[in-house]
Amino acid sequence: MLSDTFGRQFHYLRLSLTEACNFRCQYCLPDGYKGPSDDQFLTPAEIRTLLTGFSQLGTSKVRLTGGEPTLRRDFVDILSLTANTPGIERVAMTTHGGRLAKFAHDWKDAGLDQINVSIDSLDPRQFAAITGQDKLKEILLGLDKSIEAGLDVKVNTVLLNDFTDSRLSRFLDWLKHMPVTLRFIELMQTGENTTFFNQQHYRATPIKEQLLNAGWQPVIRRKDAGPAQEFYHPDYAGKVGLIMPYSKDFCSSCNRLRIAANGNLHLCLFSEKGISVRHWLKEGDVEGLKEHLVSCLGSKHATHYLHDGNTGATKHLAMLGG
Numbered sequence: 185m186l187s188d189t190f191g192r193q194f195h196y197l198r199l200s201l202t203e204a205c206n207f208r209c210q211y212c213l214p215d216g217y218k219g220p221s222d223d224q225f226l227t228p229a230e231i232r233t234l235l236t237g238f239s240q241l242g243t244s245k246v247r248l249t250g251g252e253p254t255l256r257r258d259f260v261d262i263l264s265l266t267a268n269t270p271g272i273e274r275v276a277m278t279t280h281g282g283r284l285a286k287f288a289h290d291w292k293d294a295g296l297d298q299i300n301v302s303i304d305s306l307d308p309r310q311f312a313a314i315t316g317q318d319k320l321k322e323i324l325l326g327l328d329k330s331i332e333a334g335l336d337v338k339v340n341t342v343l344l345n346d347f348t349d350s351r352l353s354r355f356l357d358w359l360k361h362m363p364v365t366l367r368f369i370e371l372m373q374t375g376e377n378t379t380f381f382n383q384q385h386y387r388a389t390p391i392k393e394q395l396l397n398a399g400w401q402p403v404i405r406r407k408d409a410g411p412a413q414e415f416y417h418p419d420y421a422g423k424v425g426l427i428m429p430y431s432k433d434f435c436s437s438c439n440r441l442r443i444a445a446n447g448n449l450h451l452c453l454f455s456e457k458g459i460s461v462r463h464w465l466k467e468g469d470v471e472g473l474k475e476h477l478v479s480c481l482g483s484k485h486a487t488h489y490l491h492d493g494n495t496g497a498t499k500h501l502a503m504l505g506g
């Protein structure tokens with residue numbers, strides 16, 4: 185099992201398939217994606233070597249992310265090669281959900297277990313203002329299709345300063361009947377969103393208090409649980425999760441490593457720079473890759489330095505998938 189000098193074990197890999205995204209979320213890519221074309225990103229053969237190496241070192245869960253992973257033409261091939269890698273027991277994906285209504289069943293058949301869909305508002309006009317895409321209706325239809333297909337569904341909502349009580353109650357009313365986990369994520373500062381961050385950063389602490397006052401109860405944490413704090417309520421079909429990267433101890437439960445679309449290993453979402461593993465991927469050298477990964481883990485830090493406004497080399501989360 186891959187572990188670091190602080191005793192943390194890493195059974196969970198987040199693999200970014202592309203930096204490209206066709207949404208323009210205000211906090212991520214407000215002017216749209218302007219980077220390199222797909223051909224610089226990892227090939228299926230490189231991904232096979234990567235996943236074999238990681239799974240032999242104990243990785244059992246992989247999340248496909250981006251950018252928008254479903255923009256890759258070979259997305260389904262990559263999905264099934266991930267699901268068919270010996271040792272990988274769970275395959276998740278983070279998506280804007282724009283193609284879910286059409287493909288949820290196909291992706292489930294190809295081996296997908298879980299999806300996290302980003303929905304920042306249940307108000308269509310507000311959704312369009314935040315994401316640059318007027319697609320809330322079809323994304324909600326995609327959620328229904330995903331539940332019908334048997335996927336485990338989570339929804340990601342980034343907390344912004346204008347996250348009023350009325351927005352919160354609309355989300356909570358929705359959860360009465362929607363069997364999904366809604367995760368409120370505190371906005372994180374990145375290299376390119378400092379002004380937006382300073383205007384919009386909103387702490388999740390008041391939401392936690394509101395939930396507890398309304399009878400929501402903390403879900404008992406499994407030993408290998410990640411940094412999200414989860415809550416359930418007997419009158420609701422759905423659950424709520426809070427992701428509070430600025431809270432004390434957030435990093436102590438870190439259980440994940442990240443590979444960027446260009447094949448760089450990131451030991452933290454906000455590390456200084458990625459460590460290239462592409463040489464071993466190009467060569468198809470699983471043993472060399474494993475040796476290199478084990479030696480890299482020694483330099484993982486105890487925590488990020490976001491509290492000091494130090495975002496490392498992360499310009500925006502489309503680089504790494506959050």
Ligand code: SAM
Nearest residue numbers: 250251252279280302340371372501502505506
């Ligand atoms: N395209 C996919 C999507 O829309 O979900 C996957 C990539 S996106 C970068 C992954 C997640 O990161 C989304 O839920 C998004 O809302 C979140 N995210 C992006 N930038 C963020 C930031 N600065 N702070 C907090 N969450 C952010």
